Amino acid sequence: MTDAIVIKNLTKSFKNQKVLEGINLVVPQGKMLALLGPNGAGKTTTIRILSTLLNADGGQALVGGFDVAREPKRVRSIIGLTGQYAAVDEYLNGRENLEMMGALYHLGKSKIKPRAQELLEQFDLVEAASKPVKTYSGGMRRRLDLALSLISTPPIIFLDEPTTGLDPRSRILMWDIIKKLMEQGVTILLTTQYLEEADKLADRIAVLDKGKIIAEGTPTELKSRVGSERIEITIDHKSDFKKAVSLIQGSGLRQNPEERSIGISTDGSVKEIKRVLDILDGAGIEIDAMSVHTPTLDDVFLHFTGKETNNITQ
Amino acid sequence: MNFWTPVDYIIKLINPFLNPIFNMFDLKKIKTNRPAPAATNSFAQEAERKAEESWYFALSDTWVLIMRSLKHIFKNPDQLLAASVQPVMFMVLFGYVFGGAINTGSINYINFLVAGILVQMAAFGATTTSLSVATDLKRGIIDRFKSLPMLSSAVMTGHVVADLVRNLMSSFILIIVAFIMGFRPVASFTDWLLIIGILLLFTLALSWVSAIMGLLARSVEAVQWFGFFLVFPLTFASGAFVPTESMPYILRVFAQNQPVTHVIEAIRALMIGTPMGNHAWLSIVWCIGIIIVAVPVASYLFRNKSTQ
Known part of the structure; x- marks a missing residue:
């Protein structure tokens, strides 16, 4: 099997800030790799280098066997890019956007119209096809944006945070579309801040933090590396929250004051669960809900970085 | 030695000089030896078929994007309004507000004004490119x-x-309004063709400068200052609305020698028969000069935008 994307020791700095500090990745043909990390980790920079929009400082990136720096035109002809912001033409309608993109991809004239129609149907945009894009909702824009990058049926697709800012319904619709693409044997590199998304969709996950890959493996592998069960507790009263956190302590403690939830790693034994509950009960702190579950990728991130996925705004 | 050898030789000779220019325009490099396809994996064929560089695709891409921008005129209310209502307002306001107060000697003020307003409107119209380019950059298109x-x-x-x-x-709309307001030109059919030619050349030059501004602007809002800092002084400190003789010395020297005045005076001479002097050829030289500088600069900035 050929490797669709090969990244070797890729580095990139903006002014004095190092954005990528030597990244190595391989995506086999027909597989999906999710690049997981918080804002500012270097996800978009990686995608921009792979899609020939940005030159790397060092290292090498091969897409479809072509060096992105040496043969950008060949790379461009086999990729589809969906960026973080829906890059669609506001004043044209959905169909015009698709047909324009088809012409710019140099599809034959006879192929453009049927392909545009096919994508409109596939992405649930037939009704909106003749309306200007500026009247579209956020979810419709994203769908059109993805449809635009698929007009030439590219074998390799880059999806840069395709569901960021979408409502749950649109997100699920987007996931279905991405799953269908994978069934068609397309190679996908997806970036996401949503651990659930990477877990659900990807064959492999690379965790990116501050320009370095801190962990890589299948979703199951990554989760098993963290090793233990987790207890998730929701405190009833907000006023009790700080007290509860200071009382519980424990390894891999994670707190979310807004949702009044506390998570800790345990061995999953009844004894351990009872200990935690006894502490809270003794202090007169009421519990709203409690659950025991296998680690999520949020926990994975915490495990590998030793910190929360505190997103810094770009 | 065959029929094409001299051509190949010439191409080899001028190749080092041409390639930077072709690179700048992102067009096909002149190559005497076509390189063999680099990759032989399953993606290679796909890439070969679509990435074929040629003048045909360069022209077809340009055509597709011209059609896109033309559709914007009619689908964007702002642009349509600017194109249709603005000339009426300009002509009516300037004609009736300043008309009685400005002394243009033996020339009727409406007759004097049309060339000035026409060029000012063209100048403002040409700033749309900066706005469009900045918007396209911002939106990620x-x-x-x-x-x-x-x-x-x-x-x-x-x-x-x-x-x-x-x-x-x-x-076109402005000229019709002008006629209704009493504009009586003396231009012949050939003169009108020349007027249109100069006006288009002027628009072309300014639009390319405008494209540079759009690429340099840090935000879409910042682009608005382009009109304010460049087009306002150039069109008002000119012979557009008043004879330059009435201005203070320094301003007059500037006004009489800057390109916009030459364009206005050339069009005015063709329209109503004022003395032509050097205005026609000076305005053409200015415009072509600006185009020769602005197009490569714009292409260079475009290529290097965010690819550092």
Whole structure:
């Protein structure tokens, strides 16, 4: 099997800030790799280098066997890019956007119209096809944006945070579309801040933090590396929250004051669960809900970085 | 030794000089030896078929993006309003507000004014490119075009051509309004063709400068200052609305020698028969000079935008 994307020791700095500090990745043909990390980790920079929009400082990136720096035109002809912001033409309608993109991809004239129609149907945009894009909702824009990058049926697709800012319904619709693409044997590199998304969709996950890959493996592998069960507790009263956190302590403690939830790693034994509950009960702190579950990728991130996925705004 | 050998020789000779220029325009490099396909994996065939660089695709990309920008004129209410209502307002306001107070000697003020307003409107019309380019950059459309196997700098050509068409439309409306207000030109058919030619050349030059401003601007809002800092002084400190003789010395020297005045005076001479002097050829030299500098600069900035 050929490797669709090969990244070797890729580095990139903006002014004095190092954005990528030597990244190595391989995506086999027909597989999906999710690049997981918080804002500012270097996800978009990686995608921009792979899609020939940005030159790397060092290292090498091969897409479809072509060096992105040496043969950008060949790379461009086999990729589809969906960026973080829906890059669609506001004043044209959905169909015009698709047909324009088809012409710019140099599809034959006879192929453009049927392909545009096919994508409109596939992405649930037939009704909106003749309306200007500026009247579209956020979810419709994203769908059109993805449809635009698929007009030439590219074998390799880059999806840069395709569901960021979408409502749950649109997100699920987007996931279905991405799953269908994978069934068609397309190679996908997806970036996401949503651990659930990477877990659900990807064959492999690379965790990116501050320009370095801190962990890589299948979703199951990554989760098993963290090793233990987790207890998730929701405190009833907000006023009790700080007290509860200071009382519980424990390894891999994670707190979310807004949702009044506390998570800790345990061995999953009844004894351990009872200990935690006894502490809270003794202090007169009421519990709203409690659950025991296998680690999520949020926990994975915490495990590998030793910190929360505190997103810094770009 | 065959028929093409001299051609090959000449191409080899001029190749080092031509390639930087072709690179600048992102067009096909002249190659005497076509390289063998680099990759032989399953992606290679796909890439070969679509990435084929040629003048045909360069032209077709440009055409597609011209059509895109032209559609914007009619689908964007702001642009349509600017093209249709603005000339009426300009002509009526300037004609009736200043008309009685400005002394243009033996020339009727409406007759004097039309050339000035026409050029000022064309200048403002040409700033639309900067707004369009800045908006495309901000929205990420230019990134999308750059990730395609196409001539992405054609996006600027599209906006520039749209400026030409929009300016033609608004000029037509302005002339009609002027006629209603009593404009009586002496221009012949050939004179009108020359007027249109100069006006389009002027728009073309300014639109390319405008494209540079759009690429340099840090935000869409910042682009608005382009009109304020460049077009306002150039069109008002000119012979557009008042005879330059009435201005203070320093301003008059500037006003009488800057390109916009030459364009206005050339058009005015063709329209109502004022003395032509050097205005016609000076305005053409200015415009072509600006185009020769602005197009490569715009292409260079476009290529290097966010690819450091």
